[in-house]
Amino acid sequence: MNEKQITxxxxxxxxxxxxxxxxxxxxxxxxxxxxxxxxxxxxxQFVADWIEYCKFTHVNLQxxxxxxxxxxxxxxxxxxxxxxxxxxxxxxxxxxxxxxxLDGYEVEEEKRYIVKIKNLDSDVRVLKKRNRWYFxxxxxxxxxxxxxxHTRKELEEAGFGWVFDCPGIEIEEVx
Numbered sequence: 001m002n003e004k005q006i007t008x009x010x011x012x013x014x015x016x017x018x019x020x021x022x023x024x025x026x027x028x029x030x031x032x033x034x035x036x037x038x039x040x041x042x043x044x045q046f047v048a049d050w051i052e053y054c055k056f057t058h059v060n061l062q063x064x065x066x067x068x069x070x071x072x073x074x075x076x077x078x079x080x081x082x083x084x085x086x087x088x089x090x091x092x093x094x095x096x097x098x099x100x101x102l103d104g105y106e107v108e109e110e111k112r113y114i115v116k117i118k119n120l121d122s123d124v125r126v127l128k129k130r131n132r133w134y135f136x137x138x139x140x141x142x143x144x145x146x147x148x149x150h151t152r153k154e155l156e157e158a159g160f161g162w163v164f165d166c167p168g169i170e171i172e173e174v175x
Contacts, residue, residue: 038103041096045153046080047087048107051100061101065094110151114172115163133158149174 010033043051054064065088087093099105115127122138128147136147155161163169 038099040104040106041099042106042108043096043100044083044087045107045110046083047097047100048105050080050084051097051105055101061098064101065097110153112149112151112174113155114148114174115150115155115160116170116172118168118170127160127163129154129158133160 050064053059054061088097116138117125117127117135124135124137126136126138126148127150128134128136129150130147150160152161152164155163164171
């Protein structure tokens with residue numbers, strides 16, 4: 001059955017349900033719609049960004065799967081090139097990419113981190129951001145928690161990407 005036939009069938013079932021007021025027909029329609037609604041896949045943010053860029057610039061699915069230099073040349077997030085190539089060269093990821101392209105997707109939750117300088121007093125060892133970046137206290141005040149939890153992307157964009165490779169820094173992954 002193609003999509004038009006399915007849509008027509010659902011509409012016909014709705015009409016019959018309303019004409020005869022069968023609760024069973026309504027339930028059948030609801031269940032049928034659930035079964036035939038494609039399930040969205042979960043993908044990393046950099047893959048979602050690539051899909052959006054390709055659709056916006058009219059790169060088709062076939063070429064988007066290749067991540068070729070011609071299409072990637074004007075892409076603003078060129079730092080994602082190696083991650084995209086690795087993602088699409090991994091078994092099953094091309095199918096996941098195609099399903100995300102066709103059926104929609106959800107972006108996987110980014111990991112979040114607390115960054116601490118090792119061997120410093122707890123009053124000045126945690127990287128925080130309010131209006132600016134600074135090192136502050138280690139206390140667990142509810143008002144303070146949001147200031148000290150950061151995504152990798154946030155840290156990298158602010159010039160703190162080095163903290164992930166520095167032996168003097170302690171990175172704590174948080175839920």
